[in-house]
Amino acid sequence: MALETEQKVEHIHEQMVMWRRHLHENPELSFEEVETPLYIEKQLRKVGITDIKTGVGGRGIVARLKGAKPGKTIAFRADFDALPIDEENDVPYASKVPGKMHACGHDGHTAALLGFAAIMSEQVEQLAGTIVLIFQHAEELPPGGAKEMIADGCLDDVDVIFGAHVSSHLPLGKVSCTPGAVMAAVDKFRIHLQGKGGHGAQPHTTLDSIVVGSQLVNDLQTIVSRRVDPMAPAVVTVGVFQAGTAFNVIADTATIEGTVRTFDAGVRQKVEDELRAIVKGKEQSAHVTTAIDYLNGYPTLVNSEQESELVRKLVTDVLGENSAMMAPPILGGEDFAYYLTEKPGAFFHVGARTEEAYTQFPHHHPRFDFDEHALNHIASLFLALTNHYLIEK
Numbered sequence: 001m002a003l004e005t006e007q008k009v010e011h012i013h014e015q016m017v018m019w020r021r022h023l024h025e026n027p028e029l030s031f032e033e034v035e036t037p038l039y040i041e042k043q044l045r046k047v048g049i050t051d052i053k054t055g056v057g058g059r060g061i062v063a064r065l066k067g068a069k070p071g072k073t074i075a076f077r078a079d080f081d082a083l084p085i086d087e088e089n090d091v092p093y094a095s096k097v098p099g100k101m102h103a104c105g106h107d108g109h110t111a112a113l114l115g116f117a118a119i120m121s122e123q124v125e126q127l128a129g130t131i132v133l134i135f136q137h138a139e140e141l142p143p144g145g146a147k148e149m150i151a152d153g154c155l156d157d158v159d160v161i162f163g164a165h166v167s168s169h170l171p172l173g174k175v176s177c178t179p180g181a182v183m184a185a186v187d188k189f190r191i192h193l194q195g196k197g198g199h200g201a202q203p204h205t206t207l208d209s210i211v212v213g214s215q216l217v218n219d220l221q222t223i224v225s226r227r228v229d230p231m232a233p234a235v236v237t238v239g240v241f242q243a244g245t246a247f248n249v250i251a252d253t254a255t256i257e258g259t260v261r262t263f264d265a266g267v268r269q270k271v272e273d274e275l276r277a278i279v280k281g282k283e284q285s286a287h288v289t290t291a292i293d294y295l296n297g298y299p300t301l302v303n304s305e306q307e308s309e310l311v312r313k314l315v316t317d318v319l320g321e322n323s324a325m326m327a328p329p330i331l332g333g334e335d336f337a338y339y340l341t342e343k344p345g346a347f348f349h350v351g352a353r354t355e356e357a358y359t360q361f362p363h364h365h366p367r368f369d370f371d372e373h374a375l376n377h378i379a380s381l382f383l384a385l386t387n388h389y390l391i392e393k
Contacts, residue, residue: 008119009376016375020111021093027082027100030141033059036080040135047118057148059137065120067127074389075132075161076382078113079106079139088366103368105166112378129390132158142188142297144335161345163336164378170351172371175315176327177348179308183301185268186333187260191279194289197252209254210243212286223274235261235331261331263300301337304344311346314384350377
């Protein structure tokens with residue numbers, strides 16, 4: 001007997017919107033989530049789910065719905081952290097917290113998983129198996145929340161795992177699920193330069209950290225353009241350059257921070273090695289002292305072939321012909337990758353853009369928003385996956 005899906009999802013749409021908007025108004029940054037997990041736990045208990053473990057990996061939540069019969073265990077994950085962005089949207093549910101905003105859709109992911117949980121709590125007797133609901137903190141900031149949640153046992157006994165991400169790059173009604181490497185490994189670097197400060201009129205008595213740092217930023221661009229195979233995707237981006245205190249003072253220190261994105265493990269290591277070599281060479285040639293903090297963050301997100309094919313089939317079943325896509329890989333990162341190094345599964349992007357202007361801003365933009373009917377599509381696909389794995393035919 002199949003699960004009741006379409007009418008159930010439509011019935012709970014307004015509730016999912018309410019959950020999403022509450023979360024949107026009350027954002028919390030990565031590793032600072034306190035009220036958000038409490039709110040999630042409260043909503044789970046309201047819909048009748050009591051098998052809840054809190055503080056997983058520090059701030060995460062894992063809930064379980066055990067069916068009346070034994071069977072597979074299928075996990076679904078949603079993240080719930082926000083970004084350090086001042087929201088510019090003029091909407092009733094705009095962020096109430098200056099400098100913090102849900103600018104990536106994590107509020108929607110959590111609302112959709114709560115909606116799915118509410119529906120399944122009323123149909124649990126039909127299940128032959130177990131559903132694991134993973135609400136994860138700190139996706140946006142390496143080292144991320146997934147790794148510690150896994151260490152705390154969120155994947156114990158899990159057979160397969162799925163996750164979804166709303167996308168302002170895809171039209172509402174389209175879903176992309178591509179097998180293989182689809183999102184990049186994410187590394188972070190911080191370079192500290194120690195020179196010798198002095199008077200702006202006497203540069204010959206100094207070691208100018210700004211000049212050296214500027215040269216270094218340019219030199220780092222040669223890693224991808226001249227050291228990496230042009231057929232292998234890689235990005236080195238400098239996002240922070242901090243130095244100086246006054247117009248007539250030569251700065252003694254400078255700090256450079258950035259990110260490295262790659263797919264191939266060999267390329268990943270080569271970029272790190274080349275970056276370290278360039279910095280060391282600059283230290284010797286410019287007579288400054290350098291220090292490097294290099295964080296190997298999320299691994300490459302690799303979707304399983306079988307599970308990706310299943311998602312695309314179910315997308316067609318749920319949303320109709322021509323709704324399933326296979327988009328090319330992107331150099332954005334996702335710590336869902338950690339789950340997929342442990343278990344088979346798939347991570348898919350759910351279209352949330354319409355002709356309405358408010359839905360067309362990119363992720364991490366201060367005016368990011370999305371069409372909330374995408375919540376229905378996520379919940380419906382989670383239900384379809386549950387029907388495939390845990391409902392006896």
